[in-house]
Amino acid sequence: MIELSNISFAYSGGDYQLDIESLKIEAGETVAITGLSGVGKTTLLHLIAGILIPNSGTVVANGEPLSRISDSERRRFRLQHIGMIFQEFELIEYLSVRDNIQLPYRLSGNLTLGSSVRSRAQMLAHDSGIGDKLDRNVAQLSQGERQRVAICRAVLPNPKLILADEPTGNLDPANTERVLDLIFHNVVQSGASFVCITHERHYLDRFHRVLDFADFASSKS
Amino acid sequence: MIDIFQLAFKYLRFHWIKTGILIVAIALIVFLPFGLDLLVRHGSKSLLARAETTPLVVGQKASPLELVLSTLYFDTAPPPEIAFAEVARINETGLATAIPVYNRFRARGFPIVGTNLDYFSFRNLHLAEGRHPLLIGECVLGADAADALEISVGDYVISTPEELFDFAGTYPLKIEVVGILEGTGTPDDRIILTDIKTTWIIAGIAHGHEDVTQSTKDDTILRREGTRIVTNASIVTYNVINQSNRASYHFHGEMADFPLTSVIALPDDPRAKALLQGKYLGTGETMQMIAPSAVIESLLGTVFRLREYLLLGSLLAVFSTLSTASLVFFLSLRLRKREIETMHRIGLPRCRVVGLLATEITIVIATAVILATLLGFVFSRYVDYIILKLLT
Numbered sequence: 001m002i003e004l005s006n007i008s009f010a011y012s013g014g015d016y017q018l019d020i021e022s023l024k025i026e027a028g029e030t031v032a033i034t035g036l037s038g039v040g041k042t043t044l045l046h047l048i049a050g051i052l053i054p055n056s057g058t059v060v061a062n063g064e065p066l067s068r069i070s071d072s073e074r075r076r077f078r079l080q081h082i083g084m085i086f087q088e089f090e091l092i093e094y095l096s097v098r099d100n101i102q103l104p105y106r107l108s109g110n111l112t113l114g115s116s117v118r119s120r121a122q123m124l125a126h127d128s129g130i131g132d133k134l135d136r137n138v139a140q141l142s143q144g145e146r147q148r149v150a151i152c153r154a155v156l157p158n159p160k161l162i163l164a165d166e167p168t169g170n171l172d173p174a175n176t177e178r179v180l181d182l183i184f185h186n187v188v189q190s191g192a193s194f195v196c197i198t199h200e201r202h203y204l205d206r207f208h209r210v211l212d213f214a215d216f217a218s219s220k221s
Numbered sequence: 222m223i224d225i226f227q228l229a230f231k232y233l234r235f236h237w238i239k240t241g242i243l244i245v246a247i248a249l250i251v252f253l254p255f256g257l258d259l260l261v262r263h264g265s266k267s268l269l270a271r272a273e274t275t276p277l278v279v280g281q282k283a284s285p286l287e288l289v290l291s292t293l294y295f296d297t298a299p300p301p302e303i304a305f306a307e308v309a310r311i312n313e314t315g316l317a318t319a320i321p322v323y324n325r326f327r328a329r330g331f332p333i334v335g336t337n338l339d340y341f342s343f344r345n346l347h348l349a350e351g352r353h354p355l356l357i358g359e360c361v362l363g364a365d366a367a368d369a370l371e372i373s374v375g376d377y378v379i380s381t382p383e384e385l386f387d388f389a390g391t392y393p394l395k396i397e398v399v400g401i402l403e404g405t406g407t408p409d410d411r412i413i414l415t416d417i418k419t420t421w422i423i424a425g426i427a428h429g430h431e432d433v434t435q436s437t438k439d440d441t442i443l444r445r446e447g448t449r450i451v452t453n454a455s456i457v458t459y460n461v462i463n464q465s466n467r468a469s470y471h472f473h474g475e476m477a478d479f480p481l482t483s484v485i486a487l488p489d490d491p492r493a494k495a496l497l498q499g500k501y502l503g504t505g506e507t508m509q510m511i512a513p514s515a516v517i518e519s520l521l522g523t524v525f526r527l528r529e530y531l532l533l534g535s536l537l538a539v540f541s542t543l544s545t546a547s548l549v550f551f552l553s554l555r556l557r558k559r560e561i562e563t564m565h566r567i568g569l570p571r572c573r574v575v576g577l578l579a580t581e582i583t584i585v586i587a588t589a590v591i592l593a594t595l596l597g598f599v600f601s602r603y604v605d606y607i608i609l610k611l612l613t
Contacts, residue, residue, distance in 0.1 A: 051566055071571075078568030090563035094235030095228070106224040107569045107577065113224070137235075153567075 001027045002048055002161065002193060007057035009047060018043055020057070020217045027062075027160070030187060030194040032204050035213025041197040044217065045163050048195065049082050050074035062160050079108050083154030083192070085164040085183070089146045091138045091153075098134040101125060101152045111157060124152040128182055144175030148182060155186040162187060164196040168203075180206065225573065229580035239553075240585060243546055247589035250542040252596045254535045259597070261528045263604045265521045271407060272517035274344075276494060277317070277486040279307055279501070282509045286520060289513045292322050292483040294408045295332040299325045299482045303508065305417075306477035307484050314500065316493035320485040323420040328378040328396075331366045333413045335420025343487060344409055350374055351400030357422060357470060358462025360396045360415035364404035369411075372398055377461070378413055380423045394423045395461035406605055418472075421479050422462070427472040486510065550582060 007020040018040040025031050035041050046052040047059055050066035051074075059066045062081050066074055078084075091100045099106065101121045105113035125131045128148040130141070138146060147167065154162060164183065168176040180203055187194045196207070204210045233240040271293050280288040281301035290297045302325075311319035320343060323335035338353060340346075351374040354360050362372060372378065380394045396415060404410050421427050462470065472479070488494035501510035554561070564574045600607075 046566075049566070075565075075568040075570055078566075080568075082568070084567050086563075086566075088559075090559065090566075092560055092563070094232045099228070099231065103564075104567055104569065106228060107564065107573045109570055109573055 001025065001060075001062065002195070003058075003060045004047065005058055007047065007054045007059065009043065009052065009054045016040070016043075016219065018217060018219045020044070023211075023216050025193055025195060027193055028191050029209065030184070030207045031196070032207040032210045033195065033197050033213055034199065034201070034204070034210065037199075039213050040217065040219040041213055042165055044213070045165055045195065045197060048161075049078055049084060049163055051078070076110050079104055079110060080157060081160050083157070083159035083162040085147075085150055085154045085162065085167045087166040087169040089143075089150040089170075091146055091149055093139050094137075096135050096137055097125065097130060097141070097149050098122075100138055100149050101156055103153060104157055117156070121152065121156055124156060124186075125149075127185075128152055129178075142175075144171055144178060147171060147175070147179050151179065151182050151186070155190065158190050160190070160192050162192050162194045164194070164198075166197055166199065168198070168200060176200070176203070225577050225580050226584075229577055229584055232577075232581055233584055239549070243549060243585050244589045244592060246542055247546060247586060248592035248596065250535075250539050251590060251593035252600075253538065254532055255593070255597050256600050257528065257531055257535060259601055259604055260608070261524060264608045265524065267605065267608050268517050268521065269514065272513035275485060275513045276488055277497065277510055278483050278513055279303070279311065279319075279486055279508055279510045280483040282507055285509065285511045285516045288483055288509070288511065289516045291324055292485065293513055295324050295334060295412055296408075302480040302482060303484070304477060305479040305481055307481065307508065309477065311484060311486050311497070314497060316497045317486040317488040320487065321417050321481045322483045322485060323417055323480065324482045325480075326420060326423050327381045328413055329370055329381065331362075331370065331378075331411060331413055333360070333378075333380055333396075333415060333420060333423065335415055335417040337417060339487075340414070340485075343485070344405075344407070346405065346409060346414075347403045348400045349403040351398070354399055354414065354416050354419070356462075356467065357416060357418045357427075358394070358396055358467065359399045360413050360419065361400035361402055362398055363402050363410040363412050363414070365410040366413060367398075367401045374398055374400060393460060394419070397462075417481075419462075421472070422470065424480065426474065426479055427470055546585075554578070 002023070002025040004020050004023040006022075008017070009019075010017045023044075033041055033044070043052060047054055048061060048066075050059070050061070050069075054067055057067065061077070064077050064081075066077065069077070092103060095103070098121065101124065102113060102117070105111045105117055111117075122131065122134065125134055128151065130145050130148050130152075133141065133145065138149060141149065147170075151167075162183065167183065168179055171179060183194065183196075184206060186192075194207075198204070272289065275293055278288060278292045280292070281303050283301050287297050288300045291300050305321060308319040308321050311317055318339060320339045321336055322340075324332055326333040341353065348361065349364065351361065360378065362370070362378070367373065370378065376398050377395045378398060380396065382393055396413070396419060402409065402414070418427065486497060488497055498510050498512075501508055561574055565571070
């Protein structure tokens with residue numbers, strides 16, 4: 001479950017300010033957030049993930065008060081409980097598909113890359129249709145395949161919260177459907193909450209709830 | 222830790238050109254001061270060792286360094302010539318043994334050094350095969366010269382004319398190889414040793430030709446004046462000395478006037494050495510007698526001063542290279558800003574991300590140091606050979 005209350009956030013040295021009185025997302029709920037560009041949707045996602053800390057107010061994710069714990073604790077929480085999917089995929093170009101999927105385990109120090117994790121990574125890749133490309137460099141993949149790698153990376157630790165920032169923004173319609181199927185399949189399987197920022201209205205009916213950013217937040221810049 | 226190492230290695234492997242350039246640049250810059258120091262130290266030792274085993278050298282009053290380098294290392298252009306009479310002058314003092322050296326000609330780049338058999342015992346030269354050059358037109362080769370020229374006993378070397386179109390000058394002489402010397406690790410390995418008379422033949426002072434007293438070609442004989450026979454240029458002169466024509470070789474002029482480039486004097490004892498040196502200090506003396514060790518020590522003094530500057534220069538090069546390498550790392554960090562940001566966003570610990578970058582730098586530096594060490598190892602094994610090549 002995610003709960004934001006009385007949030008006020010501003011970037012240091014900037015004029016932008018975001019205010020959220022209250023936002024609550026239940027465990028297992030899938031929520032799409034729409035809104036105009038530049039209003040602060042990505043900032044909201046970063047607040048939920050603990051990447052950014054509000055100037056005032058509280059952010060609680062899965063019972064953890066992210067606005068009150070240290071940076072290293074937030075990182076650990078993010079790594080173990082949050083799967084992040086980005087519009088630009090954000091894969092590490094010098095690593096193979098396998099290494100990219102296993103990256104959180106290979107660099108975290110908190111997660112152990114055992115044989116069960118390796119098998120799960122392989123299974124996720126197989127289910128995503130990239131099982132035969134595990135040892136390929138990600139630069140050799142198509143856009144759709146790259147986003148599938150990013151999804152596998154996000155869901156590998158079985159996170160209870162998946163945050164996606166326009167995950168299909170760079171994909172063609174066929175790949176958009178495939179990627180969404182993949183995300184929702186994993187969300188349903190793991191019972192995770194799913195918060196997705198999107199501009200694409202044609203798949204909004206897949207979500208439990210669709211929120212317009214302007215309905216629960218106000219921002220000025 | 223292994224994971225960090227593996228990921229760092231994968232980054233470096235992916236950017237192998239950049240990594241390779243960095244490693245080679247750092248390795249060379251680490252190796253440079255060491256290599257330079259080793260070269261100077263070994264070179265000095267090698268130069269001095271040769272000089273210390275050569276007590277005295279006599280030559281025309283000119284550059285002492287040129288005289289020493291020509292006599293000991295056969296390297297420089299020949300010094301001004303002196304007369305063979307200088308050998309007799311030294312021998313007649315009864316203070317030393319004189320060894321003539323005539324180092325003017327080359328065969329395929331290797332010096333042809335005319336001397337006598339005393340040179341072999343003086344330099345402790347032993348034959349690996351064959352025999353000493355006892356007759357005119359014979360030579361022995363140093364081990365490296367034989368290898369480089371791919372010549373063995375029974376083959377020939379041909380002296381190189383000094384000037385291509387010098388019709389009045391020296392003609393190429395075909396000299397038979399009768400022996401190959403054992404390797405000594407000295408400049409003697411890279412020379413062609415022959416009897417002094419053979420070098421005079423190359424110089425055109427002696428020659429061999431068909432017997433004009435027996436000539437039946439009337440047009441060859443211009444006139445007969447008693448025992449003196451004057452011929453025209455059609456007379457056949459030999460360019461190879463062999464059993465059948467060796468006896469026809471003869472010298473024109475007084476042997477005492479024949480040229481040398483220097484004389485090595487081997488005094489009987491330190492007292493004889495001092496007395497002999499005194500004989501060459503008179504006013505009006507046109508010769509100089511020098512102790513090569515003094516000349517080389519003076520040269521090394523300059524070399525060591527130069528080495529200080531070179532080392533200072535190489536330290537600046539180290540600083541410059543490391544600065545450039547640092548710049549490359551920092552620019553690379555800017556290029557990897559998104560990658561680092563991604564790691565941060567997915568929750569990877571800051572220390573791990575820094576550790577990954579530090580490991581990459583460590584791998585590059587460690588590999589460069591290993592490469593520099595290997596270079597140093599190989600260089601130290603071949604430094605004597607390299608110095609020999611540089612000296613000859």
